[in-house]
Amino acid sequence: MGLLTxxxxxxxxxxxxRLLMLxxxxxxxxxxxxxxxxxxxxxxxxxxxxxxKTMELDGYKLNIWDVGGQKSIRSYWRNxxxxxxxLIWVIDSADRKDRFELCKKELQSLLKEERIxxxxxxxxxxxxxxxxxxxxxxxxxxxxxxxxESCHWNIQSCSAYTGENLVKGMKWxxxxxxxxxxxxx
Amino acid sequence: MNxxxxxxxxxxxxxxxxxxxxxxxxxxxxxxxxxxxxxxLRICQNEKLRETKxxxxxxxxxxxxxxxxxxxxxxxxxxxxxxxEAYEQILRxxxxxxxxxEKTAEAKVLMKCILRLKETxxxxxxxxxxxxxxxxxxxxxxxxxxxxxxxxxxGDEKLxxxxxEQWQTIGFQGVDPATDFRGMGILGLExxxxxxxxxxxxxxxxxxxxxxxxxxxxxxxxxxxxxxLELDLLRERHLQYYLISHEASIESFNEFYCYLFTEFxxxxxxxxxxxxxxxxxxxxxxxxxxxxxxxxxxxxxxxDTEKKKY
Numbered sequence: 223m224g225l226l227t228x229x230x231x232x233x234x235x236x237x238x239x240r241l242l243m244l245x246x247x248x249x250x251x252x253x254x255x256x257x258x259x260x261x262x263x264x265x266x267x268x269x270x271x272x273x274x275k276t277m278e279l280d281g282y283k284l285n286i287w288d289v290g291g292q293k294s295i296r297s298y299w300r301n302x303x304x305x306x307x308x309l310i311w312v313i314d315s316a317d318r319k320d321r322f323e324l325c326k327k328e329l330q331s332l333l334k335e336e337r338i339x340x341x342x343x344x345x346x347x348x349x350x351x352x353x354x355x356x357x358x359x360x361x362x363x364x365x366x367x368x369x370x371e372s373c374h375w376n377i378q379s380c381s382a383y384t385g386e387n388l389v390k391g392m393k394w395x396x397x398x399x400x401x402x403x404x405x406x407x
Numbered sequence: 408m409n410x411x412x413x414x415x416x417x418x419x420x421x422x423x424x425x426x427x428x429x430x431x432x433x434x435x436x437x438x439x440x441x442x443x444x445x446x447x448l449r450i451c452q453n454e455k456l457r458e459t460k461x462x463x464x465x466x467x468x469x470x471x472x473x474x475x476x477x478x479x480x481x482x483x484x485x486x487x488x489x490x491x492e493a494y495e496q497i498l499r500x501x502x503x504x505x506x507x508x509e510k511t512a513e514a515k516v517l518m519k520c521i522l523r524l525k526e527t528x529x530x531x532x533x534x535x536x537x538x539x540x541x542x543x544x545x546x547x548x549x550x551x552x553x554x555x556x557x558x559x560x561x562g563d564e565k566l567x568x569x570x571x572e573q574w575q576t577i578g579f580q581g582v583d584p585a586t587d588f589r590g591m592g593i594l595g596l597e598x599x600x601x602x603x604x605x606x607x608x609x610x611x612x613x614x615x616x617x618x619x620x621x622x623x624x625x626x627x628x629x630x631x632x633x634x635x636l637e638l639d640l641l642r643e644r645h646l647q648y649y650l651i652s653h654e655a656s657i658e659s660f661n662e663f664y665c666y667l668f669t670e671f672x673x674x675x676x677x678x679x680x681x682x683x684x685x686x687x688x689x690x691x692x693x694x695x696x697x698x699x700x701x702x703x704x705x706x707x708x709x710x711d712t713e714k715k716k717y
Contacts, residue, residue: 248586265538265590267635268580268628271687290684292580292625298685 238283239399242302242341244332245312246325247291250348253382254312255288258392263382268292272302279389279396286310296328303337307403308395312346315355315379326365333372342398343375344391351381374398414464414648418703422471432473445501451513451520459652462520466647469524474500482521483528490525494518526655531641534660537594538638544585552596553584556627559603560614578617578626588631591638595631601661602630602668609665612714613672619717622681633667636695645702652705662710669711670698676717 243251247268255275256263269290277284287302289295311329314321332338345367347358358379362368367377376398378391421431439445450456450464469479478500481493494517497503503510503517543549550569557566560577567573570582579587588595603610617626637660640646646663653659674694675682682690701708 247580248589263590265635265638267589267591267595267631268587269688270625270628270632271685271689273688292628294575294623294625295684298683301685 237281238285239307239396240305241284241286241308241310241395242306242338243286243288243310243312244299245291245346246314246317246321246328247293249291249312249314249317250346250382251288251291251312254346254348254380254388255286257382257385258388270295279392282396282400284392284396299332300335300337303335306338306341307399308342308344309338310344310346310391310395312348313361314349315347315358315361316349316352322364329365333370339372340402341373342395342402343370343373344395345375345377346388346391347377347379348382350379350386351383374402412460414460414467415703415705417467422467428471439502443502447497447501447517448503448510448513451503451516458516458520458523461516462523462651463648465517465520466524466527466644466651470644483525490521494521523651523655527647527650530650530655530657530660533657534594534638534641537597538590538592538634540593542585542588542592542596544583549593549596552593552600556596556600556603559600559607560611574627575625577614578624578628578630580625580628584627587628591631591634594638595634598634598637598661598664599627599630602665605661606665606669606710606712608714609669609710609712613668616672616676616717619676622676622683622717624675624684624687629671630668632691633664633671636691636698637664637667639695640698640702645699648705649702649708663708665710666708667698670694672717673711673715676715 243255245251252266252269252273253263255273256266259275259277269288270292272287272289275286275288277286289299289302309332311332313325317325333343345361345365347356347361349355356364358377362377367375376391376394378387378394380387380391382388421427435446447465447468450461450468453461456464469475469482472479475497478493478497481489482497485493497517498509498514503514542553554566557574557577564573572582574582574584581587614626617624617629637646641650641660646660649663650659653662671694674697675690678686678690
């Protein structure tokens with residue numbers, strides 16, 4: 223049993239999970255965070271820097287880091303990789319074509335990072351309440367998610383606006399992290 | 408420094424603690440019984456107080472009173488009939504009657520001040536409506552406003568196209584500012600324009616400060632966050648004294664925005680240790696506390712137009 227395993231086991235005892243939420247600007251990261259937490263989502267402004275929220279789910283304490291998505295901030299993302307158990311990648315499913323290309327590029331370069339290679343990956347196909355939103359199957363194909371081998375992943379369609387499927391996605395990532403840490407024994 | 412007056416002491420030490428507020432209410436109750444008077448009546452009688460101060464004190468009393476909750480709702484958010492009805496109820500409850508004769512002078516002061524207060528709450532509605540108008544790229548008026556902001560800040564520099572990386576030079580997130588206004592809608596844009604128009608040199612100076620090599624921040628996005636902050640301050644009643652002592656208008660609200668912007672820039676570059684954009688939320692929280700303290704102390708609100716070098 224290596225040091226990392228011991229660290230992870232200790233962490234499990236405390237039942238704390240660290241999640242990092244990333245994605246392009248205007249994907250809806252802060253809105254997801256606030257909606258899950260039951261806060262008002264009508265007065266959100268773009269995130270400079272980051273927000274942290276702590277919430278309880280199935281007896282686990284989730285620390286969620288929501289980092290701004292604008293281009294000039296993306297270079298700071300790497301500062302938050304350390305000790306991340308799970309990555310939540312948020313997509314505006316109704317975005318423009320060129321932004322989807324950009325989204326694919328950013329996600330792929332993120333997955334090459336060693337420090338988050340083992341983390342569970344949840345992809346939120348957000349803004350499903352909009353008529354022009356692509357389905358999660360279309361997004362899955364476009365982002366070539368099936369070629370991801372470095373980690374466990376799951377794509378979940380959702381709407382931060384209505385709150386639909388947000389908890390479902392959070393439950394998946396919490397469960398996946400839990401089972402993954404047990405497997406290391 | 409301002410004189411520490413009764414209203415400031417109340418805000419700082421009494422209303423801020425539910426325990427002290429309870430004790431204070433018991434004392435008021437006993438005094439009221441003994442003198443057959445009320446705090447509200449005494450304030451309306453006090454000839455030494457300026458109308459601004461009286462209005463602000465009435466706002467405090469109405470907000471923290473348990474007995475006047477329904478009257479407050481009717482006065483500030485209701486129809487004209489509801490206002491008159493509530494006004495009459497307050498006159499009775501708060502001893503504005505002497506053996507069934509109305510104390511006319513005091514009652515008049517009360518009505519005048521209530522009408523001024525009502526304006527501050529109406530302003531809140533007007534601004535919320537503006538914030539709820541989402542930026543719409545298909546609306547020519549909105550598009551013209553956006554271009555106006557560009558010209559005010561960048562002068563002769565031409566935009567290569569409507570969607571352009573150049574927007575980032577004035578602190579938007581990407582190639583199209585349309586998605587950046589979010590919950591602040593058209594209000595966020597109009598406030599940026601107000602600042603760039605009425606304090607053009609200062610706005611340009613602050614824009615250049617925001618390009619700092621290490622401690623850079625995004626000018627326009629910060630502006631949108633400042634609009635959100637100001638709306639919070641308004642909804643949490645911190646702007647009441649400012650609005651009463653100036654005028655409860657969009658223009659006063661916009662002037663305060665310019666004050667916020669210049670104060671934020673100074674605050675950002677005067678941290679004990681230089682900060683980066685990743686400290687933004689932390690810095691923004693302590694900035695809000697500082698502004699609330701300025702407002703509570705009724706410090707003068709002056710837009711700092713001095714071009715400091717950072």
